[in-house]
Amino acid sequence: MPYRRIGIVGCGNMGIAMLSAFVESKKVSNEHISVYDISEEKLTKVKDEYRVNVAASIRKLVKSSDILIIAVKPDAIDVVLDEIADEFDKNKILISIVAGRSIKYIKGFVKDDAKIVRLMPNTPALIGEGVIAMTTSGPISDEELEYVSDLLNTLGLVVKVDEKYMDAITGISGSSPAYVFMFIEALADAGVYAGLPRDMSYKIAAQAVMGSAALILKTGKHPGVLKDMVCSPAGTTIEAVRQLEMKGFRSAVIEAVISCVEKSKSL
Structure with a gap:
């Protein structure tokens, strides 16, 4: 499976939950995980605790990643997408956990045929007991989808849904x-x-x-x-x-x- 290098933008609760789950499960080795956050304090703490790579910029994070996870607040996603637009190619997978931002919205920044996975997790994912609703777009192969699902299973129950259900899932999960x-x-x-x-x-x-x-x-x-x-x-x-x-x-x-x-x- 060529998609091994994981990049995470955002070291908030969910970003750290995903990082922690990936590291503890050993499904991704530490040296294949890189993170970026605007807070130097958070980056230092994450690097010391999880022994993963720290990227100097979002662009460098994208270049070094096969799968890019965007785990920022809704008001910050535009800046992130603007930064990655030129670096994001058809071989990469973009995973967004940003609430209220549809795949159509994301495609307004990246190429229309980009491989996009949109998630709606909840906070019990912090202990591996979450519910992670997942919807996809683009030419994602069965092998790629299986790999992503296997990673997300470390956070809890993964439910594949049509994107039209995401708002309802936000309410009940x-x-x-x-x-x-x-x-x-x-x-x-x-x-x-x-x-x-x-x-x-x-x-x-x-x-x-x-x-x-x-x-x-x-x-x-x-x-x-x-x-x-x-x-x-x-x-x-x-x-x-x-x-x-x-x-x-x-x-x-x-x-x-x-x-x-x-x-x-x-x-």
Whole structure:
């Protein structure tokens, strides 16, 4: 497989998550990974911690890479794409994790037949438990796609999708860890109110959420069926469910996701 040299633009949370996963998995050797960031402090830290190469500029990073990963904020991607436009050739693969920037948008900077992979990851990828939605464009071979997918599997579950679903995936996956963290925090606060020590309450709440999600994935049962299994007649759980319904729990989640999706479309 000729595509071995990886270049990463951006040393933020997701850029570092990908770098860390690649290094720890040993699917890419350290000497075949190069990074670039506008922050010299971040570059020094990354070089010392991961023993990878540091590029002096984006152009030099592109020249030394077979696969280029753009992991910057949406307001910075134009600068990056302007820099790489002349250096990016048909033999390279461009991977973007930039929210709200479509493949069509990227093609406004690089050649129309460029090999482009657009991703929507989420923060659990930091520990290899993420969801990574992937869509592609250009003459990417099956072998190349298999190689890229194998790399991304180090971050979690890779789901190949049509690009038209990316905004919806942003709402239910890309942004949803924030909603889940809020839920865990609220559960823990309630536990503290009921007399549990704070650290114990967080640990129990987090494990309960993780276990519940794992139960859905392992059994394949509908969430409503699993919910009904916990709700005994005239019991404590159905009383809690009654209160959640009275307060508009499900409606609040649905409206939050819809707002997130609409915001993603407007970026």
